[in-house]
Every structure is written in C-alpha cells, then in structure tokens.
Amino acid sequence: MTRRGPRPVNLRLRRLLVMLPWLAERGTVSTTAMAEHFAMTVPDLMADLTLASLCGVSQDPRDLIDLWVDEEAVHFGIPKYFNRPLRLTAPEAFSLVASATAARNLTGSDLGGALNRAVDKVARALGIDDVDRLVVELETPAAVADFARAAEAGVEVTISHWSVTTGDSVERRIVPAEVFMESDHWYVRALDLGVGAERTFRLDRIESHQVGQTRHDVDLGPRRPWFSDPVETTRVTIEMDPAWMWVLEQYPGVTIDEVTTPRPQGWVSVSMPVSSERWLQRLLLRLGSHARVRAPESWTDLASDTARLVLTRYGKK
C-alpha cells in the first residue's frame, strides 16, 4: 500500500474557508456526513477542524474559532470570523457560469427555468451583467435523450451502427450505461449484448436506433481511459513537423506519451497508441507529408500505400 504525502496547505486552506461558514449555518453535523459532503476522509476532516479550533486573533479562548470535534460530530458555537464563504475565485466563477451555460444546451434537459434563474442570480452576485457574452455551443442530437433515458431505465436498444473500419452497417443490441461528449463528438458507452462486453459507439455513426422494453441489470463501472486495453492497441512512433500537432489534438483520447528531442529538420518524434490500421491511415492522410511512421516497421509504408490507393480514385497510379 502506498502512503500519500501531506496535503498541500493551499488546498487545506481553501477547503477550510468553505467548511467553516457551512458549519456555522448548521451548528452540529456528523463527521461522516461532513467528510462525505466535502469529499474528504474523516481523519483529514478532524485534523483540519481541530487545527481550526486553535485559530483566532489571539490565543485567548474567547478569540478562538468556536468549534469542537468529538468522535461522532462537529459542533460550531458562535460565528466570529467566517460567517460567509470567500467570494468565488475567477476559476470558480468561470466554471459555474460555463457549466450552467453549457447544460442549458443539452437536449432533454429539464433544468430549464431553474437553471436560468440560478445563472442569473450567480451572475448578479459576481457582478457579471451579461452572461450571454460567454457562449457554449453543444450540439446535442435528439438521440442523446433517447440513450440517456435507456441508460436510466436499463433497457436495451437495437442500433444500426456504421463501422468506420469496414464501411458496413451492423445491427447490435446494446444496453446503454452512459452518454458522453468528448472533443465535440457524442458517444454511448454500453454493454454489447452480442459480445457480452463493454463497447463505445459514436452517435453520429448510429444510423438508426430502436429503444426496446427488455430490462438488464448492467453495471459497467467508471469509464476507462480511451485505448486502455493493451490487447486492442498498437504503439506507433511517428516523426512529424511540430507545426502539425494540431491534427493530433482533434482526436479524443489520443495520449501523446513521448515527444523526443527535435530531429535535424525540426521535427519531433511522437509515440502514441493506435487502435486500428484504418484509424492510422486516416491520421496519416490528414498529416500528409508532414509526418512519417518510424515504428512498427510493418506500417512505415502505410501512408504512401494509402495515398496511392486514394489516388486511384482520381485516375492516378
């Protein structure tokens, strides 16, 4: 078992300044409930609150923060210093406004009026007079709501899914667990009943879907990082012009785990996992002459072979 290091002072202070007014509002709270609310362990909570109980403008007990902790609960007496939370920091304000603005775009969201009112109140408190200057555009296809409802109900959905690898559409029966958006694409993570395993499908490649009635008890656990299954991936080393790194940035989950010292012409060497040859073909065509595969050897000619294949469509050999 690894032992974690000490918690940074800034994080402990940040948490303390929000916990004290929260506690002042409530008077007495169970240590377990409070630790859960603030995503801390009970020992960490007790350590921070015990320390806080020794703080004040002087060491006169009448000047100390009026709280005490026993085994079961935290008790707060007379508020002296931290009656209200610290104002929102710039990152907190941005995050709140951006999240709320984005959530208003979600199809099927029934937050509607309550969220609008909440955003207006928060903006007023922050002195922001026009929240509309920050716009988050989330295109949510209608299917998002269908798959979300299916995930909540645990019912299976029959989909016709187009495979980018084969170019064919295949019918599958899935039980959705989560619908998520990453790098501007929506995906449904589901149990594929045909293979009895978790699969993720891009929504814009699902040509049709039919929500069924049959319920399944599915618990896929938290989402794993993209390409986390080593059986399904191959590690590729590409040398490329760093000015074209933006092409890689478009792919969700591409983790560039190594960029080495620049090559003589200023290129860099990038190592990354690749899920299929077809996927790599598309990437190499998009990078054009600005990249070349160095390893594995079986793919060093993949770019030129693929380019020649496409050129036949244009009457070239």
Add this chain to the structure above:
Amino acid sequence: MHQLERVTNLLTLLLSARRHVTFDEIRNELRGQYPENLVAARAAFERDKSLLRDEGVPIDSVVLGGDQAGTTGYRILRSEYELGDIDLEPDEAAALRVAVSTIRMGQTWGVEALWKVDIEPGPARDGGAAPVVVANLPVDPRLPLLHRSLASRCEVSFDYNGKSREVRPFGLLARDGWWYLVGHDRSVDELRTFRVDRIAGEVEVGRSGAFTIPEGFDVSAVFPSDPKLLPDNVDMGADVAEVLVDASDVGVVMAQYGAGAVVSERADGSTVFAIPCSNVRAFDQWLLGFVDRAEVLSPPLLRQHVVDWLESIGARA
C-alpha cells in the same frame, strides 16, 4: 507552528482589523508564530500573503502616513471578502448541481464553487450516483482570467501567431471542442478570433472599464458555424465542393449535412454532396477521414489540390 495555522490566524486578524495594520503589528499580535529573525519572518509573511492572494483573498495594502509614514498597512474588507447572498431556491441549487456534475472541465473548480454558493441548509446531495449524460468541455488555465477580463471590460494583451496583440474581449465561445476569444484587436483595428489554447504564454490584463462592447454584438453570429466555412485565403474557385461519397458512407454524410446537401444519387447508392470548402484545411481534414471512400469532383482546383496533397505523401516515401 504549521503554516496553515499561522495563515488562518493571519486571516482572522486581517478580517477583524478596523484599520490597516503593519507587518510589525501583525508580528506582535501573532507573537511566536513568525521566526525571530526579521528577514526570515518577513519572508514567511510574504509567503502567507501570497498564499492568501492566490486563493482569492482580497488583501488591501496601502502605504501609511503620519507616524507610520512609508510603511505598508494591510487589511481585508469583509465586504470584499465575502460572497454575497445568492438566495438560490432548492430547484435552482439542484439545477446548478446537475449542471456541474454533467459538464466537466477536468478541474475541481465547479465543485468548489458549488460548495460556496449552495451554502444554505437543504436536502443532502443526491446519493453520489454518476449522471448518465456527461459532456467534457475543453479547459485552458487562461480561460478564467479571460472570462473575468470580459466581465470587467479589461483589455488583454498576449502573443498569438508570433505577434503581440492588444485585444478588447467581446465574447468567449466554446465550439467544436475549442474555446475562442472574439474581440477587437487594437493592433490591427479589427475584430479578430483567437483560439485560446494557441495563445502563447501568459495573458496580461489591463484596467477595468476600459471599453464598451458594441450594442447587439453576438459572439455566435460573428463566427461561422462550420469550420469548413472559415476563410483561409486559398482561392479554389468556389466555396462549395461536389464530393462523391461511396454508398457505405452516405449515411454518415447525410447525418452531418442532411438531405439538402444531396446533389445527385447514383445507381450503386453512392451520392454526390455539396460540401462547404471555404476553409481548405478544414475541408481536407474532413475529406481525408473517408480515406478512399470519397472523391472531390469539383471545383477542379480543389480536386487538383487533393491530388497534389496525396502525391506529396507518395513522393516523400
């Protein structure tokens, strides 16, 4: 003494102060908490102040007069420190909670903000169940500062594409997986759009209230909805390309552009679509994703451009 205890004491002292207090007075009040050595004590005090300011605590400092002339006094105004009453109704607080748990930005900013604004006693948080719809928004550490500058009408300056820019921010837009800053670039006296992650280095912020945003300015409206519509100064002789797509991939293009983009259908199921191509680079990235299952038919210059691109890959091999 632990720094957290000392800095909490310093915070209670500055919040309780009825006038600005000097470092010597602080050291006297917090006797035994700062090192005996004056230089070490000063360094520790500077670290504490910096920690508080980094956490958003507004420490006001002034150079005093009278018998303390030339020394700096410090104080925290409670009105500046405290978050005002937001008075969220239960449904508004719940809507904000859902928004923050649904829209993720890879940071804890949103959760920390919720702890602050959702301070009123209310029902316990909903059992910790993961939401079935999650959207991941890109994040950049400079976004909060740009957002605050926008709200406060502060000019910002930064380096972009190798040039120094002085920009009056008019709006922030999240679209297609990227954040954009739209504003008046004083260096060229024109409206400009900047992708936030491509801003080089730090953003400098000028004084607040430096400008007004033109009446009716709409950040979404000034920004084309499809990246392939963004001009990139390469004239291909037309803004719309005719692209022949194999039957296997017609469903995908139909989902992207709709039946209105269909120019003609062929007997084998392949279809000719009209696709925007003002931004040739964005068009290339889209087209090459189909590998050999799509072909540009017109305009001729664009078709030749694609051939040249593919031949450059073969030539380099």
